[in-house]
Amino acid sequence: MRYSIQEVAAKTGLSSYTLRYYDKAGLLPFVARNTAGYRIFTDGDLVLLHTIMCLKNTGMAISDIRRYIDDVMAGPTSIADRKALLTAHRAKVLAKQQQLTENLREVDYKLGLYAAPDAVTQVQGELAAARADKAANGLADPYPAS
Amino acid sequence: MRYSIQEVAAKTGLSSYTLRYYDKAGLLPFVARNTAGYRIFTDGDLVLLHTIMCLKNTGMAISDIRRYIDDVMAGPTSIADRKALLTAHRAKVLAKQQQLTENLREVDYKLGLYAAPDAVTQVQGELAAARADKAANGLADPYPAS
DNA sequence: TCTTGCCTTAGAGTTCACTCTAAGGTTTAT
DNA sequence: ATAAACCTTAGAGTGAACTCTAAGGCAAGA
Incomplete structure (x- = not known):
């Protein structure tokens, strides 16, 4: 399934502003875009977003979550x-x-x-x-x- | 015992800036002053300050802590x-x-x-x-x- | 086609809880 | 007496995490 930013906002409870803020902060480098530049979230992205929220809910700073996401993007070497x-x-x-x-x-x-x-x-x-x-x-x- | 703001800072782990900030916010209306305007904390004040820190550490907003302190000052009617x-x-x-x-x-x-x-x-x-x-x-x- | 309602970005604004600075008064030790 | 080390205030500055605005592009229905 593919989801728009509003659909993800509804699913997660985060606002679309917050999702864009997270993307700007480098937390969502895995989210695809269509030809118009619209974000397209998949179920796999929601799994990663869940991990991000889990870290955030336990008080991890955005900068540290970013480091974790950078690690995930880097693969098994990290x-x-x-x-x-x-x-x-x-x-x-x-x-x-x-x-x-x-x-x-x-x-x-x-x-x-x-x-x-x-x-x-x-x-x-x-x-x-x-x-x-x-x-x-x-x-x-x-x-x-x- | 009477304590200066620095002594209370050392005892509690809060900075003197934070203590003054709390006072400005109405959290420390019970703290006395000497003729020069210096704050004088007593052991009883430290007990109340401990309660304030307990509420703060559990995530209560300063404005709500203030409401609680206002209640304490008001006595049994609150x-x-x-x-x-x-x-x-x-x-x-x-x-x-x-x-x-x-x-x-x-x-x-x-x-x-x-x-x-x-x-x-x-x-x-x-x-x-x-x-x-x-x-x-x-x-x-x-x-x-x- | 045009209107409505999405989406985009950059960047400004907000809130919270501090944290610090500046200017000045007080206290203590020499 | 004077220097050092306290204390005071008002108010400015900071950092984190949003939150929103403005200006504009895209998409779907009448």
């Missing part, structure tokens, strides 16, 4: 570089994932506090502690009158 | 809004976490392929498939000569 690129990226994603989990636990803690039957009392306790901390340091109370 | 804010945020973080896990699986799949003993053969297979897809659609081969 396997070592692809491995280095993805190994480094994997480590970063793993670290981010762990931090996300930790931070989510804190958000859950706060939510538990706000959902508790004595939420008002607990929040008042927090506020009192914050005020006491300011007072202990001889500083004005920044919190509005209770 | 508990409902805090709950709404964090519940919506929690859902987004959870979705991001799941997508990250899925995408990481794909990266791992690629890495496994590149680490395999027959990596060259497999990558050549991918390349052949991409070429066949182009040919099946009557399009030129964008991949350099093998």
Whole structure:
């Protein structure tokens, strides 16, 4: 199957602007053109675009994705570089994932506090502690009158 | 304890520029000043700053963090809004976490392929498939000569 | 044929979150 | 007293990733 830029936009959720931006950035050197210069995407292109989105969604910079695509275009000789690129990226994603989990636990803690039957009392306790901390340091109370 | 902006920068890993930027954005209304206008952070402030960083690290926009801080300053009456804010945020973080896990699986799949003993053969297979897809659609081969 | 709706490009504009500069005031050590 | 090392502000600059505009070419239906 052949797809126009709008069809690919609909399929992927990316805007046509973003697709052209990616092409300009060197991420889509494999996309063909018709005689008028219109882009023609194939199913194979969508597979590669999926990989690009997978890397982007995990926080890889456009410039690094470009390096990966350059590797793909270069064929099997670039396997070592692809491995280095993805190994480094994997480590970063793993670290981010762990931090996300930790931070989510804190958000859950706060939510538990706000959902508790004595939420008002607990929040008042927090506020009192914050005020006491300011007072202990001889500083004005920044919190509005209770 | 009282801390200068540089001490807080060292403790948190944020730059003093970023701390001032956050203050300008309304994220640090609780930080006191001395007679010269210098910011004085306390341990209680660091706890709140930790919460701010937790929200930021999970991808919350500065404007939403500001809304949360406004809620904290307002005291117990804002508990409902805090709950709404964090519940919506929690859902987004959870979705991001799941997508990250899925995408990481794909990266791992690629890495496994590149680490395999027959990596060259497999990558050549991918390349052949991409070429066949182009040919099946009557399009030129964008991949350099093998 | 002509209109409507695609597509193209170059390049300008936007948003976000910083990051830094300039000009000047404060504090500390000698 | 004065230099060095802090701090302040307003506002300009940066970089990333879009997002859009303008001007124009192409394609399909009435």
